[in-house]
Amino acid sequence: MTEQTKVPASAPSDSLLRRWTGPQTSDLVLSPGRFGLGRVPLRLEPDATTGMVCGFCATGCGLQVHLRDGEALNLSGDPDYPVNLGMACPKGWEALAPLRSPDRAVTPLLRNPATGQMEPVSWVRALDEFTVRMKTVQAAHGPHSIAFLSTGQICTEEMALLGMLFKFGMGGLHGDSNTRQCMATAHVAYKQSLGFDAPPYTYADFEQSDVLVFVGANPCIAHPILWQRVLRNPHRPEILVLDPRRTETAMNATQHLALRPKSDLTLLYGIAAALVARGAVDRDFVEAYTTGFDGFEAFLGAFTPERACSESGITREAFDRAVDTIARGRRVSFWWTMGVNQGHESTRTAQALIDLALMTGSFGRPGTGANSITGQCNAMGSRLYSNVTSLPAGRDFRNAEHRAEVSRLLGIPGDRIPDEPSLAYDQILEGIEKGDIRGLWVIATNTAHSWIEQDRFRRLVGKLDFLVVQDLYASTDTARLAHLVLPAAGWGEKDGTLINSERRIGLVKRVLRAPGEALADFHIFRLVAEAWGCGGLFREWTDPEAAFGILQRLSRGTPCDIAGIRGYRHLDECGGIQWPFPETAAAGTSDPVRERRLFEDGRFFTPDGRARFLYEEPRGVPEPADAEYPFILLTGRGTSAQWHTNTRTEKSAVLRSLYPAEVYCEIHPDDAARLRVETGTRLRIRSRRASIEAQAFVTPTVQPGQVFLPMHYVEVNRLTRSTFDPHSRQPSYKHCAVHVGRAAG
Numbered sequence: 001m002t003e004q005t006k007v008p009a010s011a012p013s014d015s016l017l018r019r020w021t022g023p024q025t026s027d028l029v030l031s032p033g034r035f036g037l038g039r040v041p042l043r044l045e046p047d048a049t050t051g052m053v054c055g056f057c058a059t060g061c062g063l064q065v066h067l068r069d070g071e072a073l074n075l076s077g078d079p080d081y082p083v084n085l086g087m088a089c090p091k092g093w094e095a096l097a098p099l100r101s102p103d104r105a106v107t108p109l110l111r112n113p114a115t116g117q118m119e120p121v122s123w124v125r126a127l128d129e130f131t132v133r134m135k136t137v138q139a140a141h142g143p144h145s146i147a148f149l150s151t152g153q154i155c156t157e158e159m160a161l162l163g164m165l166f167k168f169g170m171g172g173l174h175g176d177s178n179t180r181q182c183m184a185t186a187h188v189a190y191k192q193s194l195g196f197d198a199p200p201y202t203y204a205d206f207e208q209s210d211v212l213v214f215v216g217a218n219p220c221i222a223h224p225i226l227w228q229r230v231l232r233n234p235h236r237p238e239i240l241v242l243d244p245r246r247t248e249t250a251m252n253a254t255q256h257l258a259l260r261p262k263s264d265l266t267l268l269y270g271i272a273a274a275l276v277a278r279g280a281v282d283r284d285f286v287e288a289y290t291t292g293f294d295g296f297e298a299f300l301g302a303f304t305p306e307r308a309c310s311e312s313g314i315t316r317e318a319f320d321r322a323v324d325t326i327a328r329g330r331r332v333s334f335w336w337t338m339g340v341n342q343g344h345e346s347t348r349t350a351q352a353l354i355d356l357a358l359m360t361g362s363f364g365r366p367g368t369g370a371n372s373i374t375g376q377c378n379a380m381g382s383r384l385y386s387n388v389t390s391l392p393a394g395r396d397f398r399n400a401e402h403r404a405e406v407s408r409l410l411g412i413p414g415d416r417i418p419d420e421p422s423l424a425y426d427q428i429l430e431g432i433e434k435g436d437i438r439g440l441w442v443i444a445t446n447t448a449h450s451w452i453e454q455d456r457f458r459r460l461v462g463k464l465d466f467l468v469v470q471d472l473y474a475s476t477d478t479a480r481l482a483h484l485v486l487p488a489a490g491w492g493e494k495d496g497t498l499i500n501s502e503r504r505i506g507l508v509k510r511v512l513r514a515p516g517e518a519l520a521d522f523h524i525f526r527l528v529a530e531a532w533g534c535g536g537l538f539r540e541w542t543d544p545e546a547a548f549g550i551l552q553r554l555s556r557g558t559p560c561d562i563a564g565i566r567g568y569r570h571l572d573e574c575g576g577i578q579w580p581f582p583e584t585a586a587a588g589t590s591d592p593v594r595e596r597r598l599f600e601d602g603r604f605f606t607p608d609g610r611a612r613f614l615y616e617e618p619r620g621v622p623e624p625a626d627a628e629y630p631f632i633l634l635t636g637r638g639t640s641a642q643w644h645t646n647t648r649t650e651k652s653a654v655l656r657s658l659y660p661a662e663v664y665c666e667i668h669p670d671d672a673a674r675l676r677v678e679t680g681t682r683l684r685i686r687s688r689r690a691s692i693e694a695q696a697f698v699t700p701t702v703q704p705g706q707v708f709l710p711m712h713y714v715e716v717n718r719l720t721r722s723t724f725d726p727h728s729r730q731p732s733y734k735h736c737a738v739h740v741g742r743a744a745g
Contacts (some may be wrong), residue, residue, distance in 0.1 A: 012439055045602050051078050053498055053506030053576065055491030056091045056643055058374035060220040060500025062575065064313060065093055065492075065511045072096055072492060072511040082575050082595065083504065089224045090641045094655050096492060098472070098648035099512055105474040105487035106516025118474065118485065123517060128530040129484055133466045137439040138171065138214060141439075146439035147428045148175040152182070152376030153444050154496055154510055155496025156385050157547035158521040159378070161538065162443065163387025165525050166609060168416045168591075169534030173423075176357020176389070176435065178445040179382040180425040183300050184728040185341035189350035190372070190396050192727075193612050195605030196394055196559040197383050201333070201369040202502050202578070202600040208367035209232045211329035211377035213240045215264060216339015216352060216734075218347070220248035222637045223337075223373055226232070226501075227301035238325045242267065243339060245666075246701040255322055258703060259312040261632050261733050265618040267347055268352035271323055272359065273300035280327035282361030289602040290358050292613035299615055331367030332360060339637065344622055347727035351614045358611055364599040377491075380499035384560055385551055392551065393558040397421045404515035409553055412537055424729035425451075426722070429460055438465040439474065443521065444488065449645040452731040454717040470524060476647055477714060488521050489514035496522070496544045497571065499579070502595075503560075506576040507568055522547070548732050556582070559605050622723045629687065629737035631671075631707050633719060638656060639708025646712045663713035665694040667740065671705070672698040675741060685709070687736055690718035693743050707740055 001020055054061045062081020065072045075095055079086030108126030109118040121129075139144050140441050148166055150159060157175070167171045179187075187197045194200075206212070206229035220226040227249070230239070236287040241253040242264060250256040259267055275281060276297055286293045309319050326332055334353040340346055354370040362368035374380055385392050395402035397420055407414040423431060431437035431452075451457045461467060461481045469482040472490045493514040497505050514520070519527075541547050545568050556563040561582040571577055578596050590627050603609045624634055641658035643649045650656060665683050672678060681696040685707070691713040709716045711733070723732040 002415050018651045045509055050159050050509060050511065051081065051572070052492075052509040052511070053377075053500070054088070054092045054095060055377050055498065055508060056095065057223060058224050058377055058379055060377065060498060060504055060506050060576070061088055061092055061225055062503075062506070063088065063095065065509070067511065071513070080575060082239075083502075084225045084502065087225050087228055090655055090658060091643055091649060094649075094652040096512070097652035097654070099490050099492055101473070101651040103473055103475050104515045104518065105472060105479075105485055107487060108517070109474055109485040111483045117494060121525065126484060126486060127527055130486075130528065131531045133483075133629045134170070134439050137465050141436070141438050144169040145437055146170070146172050146441070147423075147431065147437045148172070148441040148443060149425065149428065149445060149447055150175065150177045150380035150382070150386065150388075150607055151444035152177055152179040152382045153519050154378065155494065155544065155658045156381035156499060156551065157496045157544040158506075158525065159382055160385040160387060160392065160551055161522060161525045161541055161547060163385075164410070164412075165529050165534070165538065167387060167418055168410075168412050169529055169537050170532055173418050173420070174428050174431065175387055175422050176425040176428060177382045178425075178447075178450065179376065179379040179386075180404040180729060181450060181731060182338060182341060182374070183379040183383060184730040185343075185350050185422075185725060186372035186374070187458050188728040190345050190355060191394075192347070193351050193614055194599075194609075195607070196296040198559060198598055198605060199372055199374070199380075199501060199503060200363065201371040202595040202597050203214060203229050204595045205333050205367050205369060205371070205597065206230045208235070209233065209237050209329075209333040210235045210367065211238045211240070211325055211332040213242070213266075213326065213332065213334045214249060214253070214440045215242040215334070215336045215721060216341075217241075217335055217337040217373060218243070218247040218339075218637060219335075219373065220252065221640050224640050226373065238329070241321055244703060244706060248338045249729060255318070255325065257312075257314050257318055257322060259314055261634060261706065262343055263312040264340065264343075265349045265352055266303065267308050267314070268349065268356065269300060269303040269615070269618070270297075270305060270319070271309075271314075271326065272352070272356055273303040274305060274319075274323040275327055275356075275359065276425040278323065278327050285361035285363075285602070289363075289604070289610055290613060291608070291610045293359065296355060296359075296613040296615055309345060326360065330355075331365065333367055333369050333371055334362070335371050335373060337373045339734060341372070341587070341730055342732055344723050344725060344732040344735070345616070345619055346730055347730070348614070348616045348618075354611075355477040355613050355615065358613065363611075364596070364597065364602060369597065377500070378498040380501070380503065381497070384499070385554075385573045389424070391417075392554045393556075393560055399444045406554070410550070411540070416537075426724055426729055428733070429457065432460045432463050435463065438463075438699055440464050440466070440483075441468045441470070442478055443470045444472075446471075446476045446478050446645040448481060449714050452716065452717060452720045452733060453722040454720075456722065469545060470521065471647075472518070473647065477645070486524055487516065487518035488524065489518050489526050493518075494520035494522065494544070495568075497548060497568075500576075504576040505562065505565070505579065507571045544600075555579075571730060622732070622736045623688075623735070625705065625737045629739050631738050631740050633685070633687070633736050634702070634706055634708045634734055635711045635716055635720065636708070638712050642710070642712040644712065645714070659712075660695075661691070663694045663709065663715055664697045665699050665740070666699050666702045666708040668702050668704045668706070669698050669700055671707075671740070672696065677742055684743040685719065686739045687719040687721070689721065692716070692718055707738065
């Protein structure tokens with residue numbers, strides 16, 4: 001920006017900046033008891049406790065925040081919260097530590113073009129740079145030459161405001177969330193099969209099943225509080241785990257089917273075919289509530305037990321036992337996470353689990369369901385309200401009636417609402433490669449670490465005219481590449497809601513001040529709107545609770561209707577509320593039923609009310625092992641003390657003590673003996689894209705010919721391959737070919 005560039009006439013007023021950046025003690029006021037953010041807040045007693053929902057994973061645990069002198073001192077599990085019943089994992093216990101890290105971003109930072117260094121600037125200067133440079137890109141390359149990449153880690157109200165600001169205010173089109181990396185498959189699978197993105201279950205189903213089938217899921221590590229719910233099951237359930245690794249969950253299962261990586265679709269079709277042969281189909285349910293089963297039954301004819309066992313690598317005995325267990329079960333539930341979602345044919349694999357639940361009548365009853373376990377704390381909020389690939393509450397950008405409805409409900413001119421959805425995450429990056437996208441805004445995500453085939457993203461950044469990163473830390477891998485860094489407040493430093501795996505809306509409260517000039521993402525978006533000159537479109541978005549009211553209005557009459565919730569206090573008093581919760585559900589009660597599952601009436605969200613059987617011939621893996629790259633690389637969660645790219649968990653000394661400091665590689669003893677390596681030996685792991693070093697960890701939990709690397713270490717995604725499911729556009733992190741040998745020296 002030249003010296004002649006002036007602050008736009010629409011720059012935010014000093015009063016707005018003072019309101020959100022000043023150190024006034026009156027900012028932080030809490031009322032005693034569980035609820036802490038009333039519309040007329042009360043002064044906090046010197047020592048008090050207030051409850052709110054955790055901001056790490058989508059389990060959505062309730063935490064008690066213990067305060068001293070008006071600010072959070074420490075945390076404990078909330079015994080009254082219906083999700084975790086007083087329990088918490090290590091991340092929950094340590095959730096305050098990342099907020100107190102000395103390397104927090106405390107002021108906007110702008111890269112000096114002469115020195116290449118990041119230098120502190122005022123918010124006015126930062127907003128000026130953002131606005132002028134993004135508008136310059138649009139003027140030179142078209143309105144859709146800017147894009148954003150957001151997150152499932154911010155509050156629902158924030159991601160909704162971002163999507164509407166960017167598309168309706170700034171004239172952009174393309175934005176996506178890192179939810180694409182974890183939950184896009186479940187979203188698409190549910191929408192195609194059930195008519196709406198609708199995880200049907202409640203956590204009580206973990207305790208009510210007599211058969212639980214986990215596919216590509218390791219809740220012992222990834223969702224330990226959910227595993228505690230399994231352990232509370234009084235029915236001595238059969239627990240089946242389908243996973244190439246002998247994970248902690250597999251070790252505690254009654255049956256472990258150690259299938260070949262990415263053979264799960266064939267195996268699931270084989271199980272379905274065997275259930276048909278045994279007469280274990282609930283024909284009454286299928287006939288009354290589904291469509292397409294006749295075609296599915298004919299399709300299954302090719303999936304004999306011999307084929308299923310041959311292609312998956314499991315024994316006939318294990319196959320028959322699993323089929324018999326499912327056939328005999330009265331309350332069977334099917335659960336999956338990233339081992340399914342992050343695959344080259346992941347949508348059809350998820351739908352194979354939905355098909356199994358449908359054909360056995362395992363829907364709408366306690367202890368049943370085809371149940372995806374969500375990853376990030378607010379991936380569900382992103383799926384419903386982020387305004388990226390669909391309009392809010394599941395509406396379609398291509399549907400003129402839907403656009404008109406959103407226009408009316410928001411009071412926004414109809415011509416500001418695009419008639420097409422955004423490109424997906426990988427397609428946005430392709431747009432950068434082609435030169436179509438020249439400005440990028442990254443919010444609360446660390447793409448330079450987490451994206452598949454990582455080195456390629458780092459190269460693409462050099463093609464951008466302007467990269468803005470909005471985060472808690474200026475030290476993330478992505479922030480280090482930015483032209484401008486905007487300092488954001490974190491969980492516990494702002495207000496809002498999160499939606500967990502079982503569709504429960506929980507409350508986040510401000511119990512600490514953000515350091516320096518860091519602001520809640522909600523307020524940053526408000527400031528951007530003012531600076532851009534479109535603030536008038538968002539006058540009603542005065543604060544997060546007002547925004548929540550707008551989302552309630554948008555939800556009315558949709559499958560995710562939440563119009564019956566009476567504000568934040570109602571959420572707090574009830575220990576969260578599952579959607580749907582329409583106004584009719586709220587009539588006459590302030591304490592709604594805490595646990596509700598969907599489809600109890602057998603009616604789905606499709607036009608005819610029937611669920612669909614969807615299926616497709618399995619495809620071979622894109623990169624099989626060969627003579628040069630003889631190992632299959634698996635990636636996934638390492639420990640319950642780590643979260644994603646370690647951006648926050650590495651800030652806690654307690655959490656750091658619970659996981660290895662350096663990346664390690666699990667390798668089978670037979671392979672280790674052949675390569676003459678032992679635990680602690682430095683390995684060189686090479687794919688067709690990159691080469692890294694890692695310490696060997698010799699263990700029989702991986703099969704011969706396979707190795708496992710935890711995703712939390714920055715080196716790992718240098719190896720992975722850019723392969724995407726064609727329906728969900730979700731990356732296939734779980735499979736690529738590598739060479740493994742001793743590191744030189």
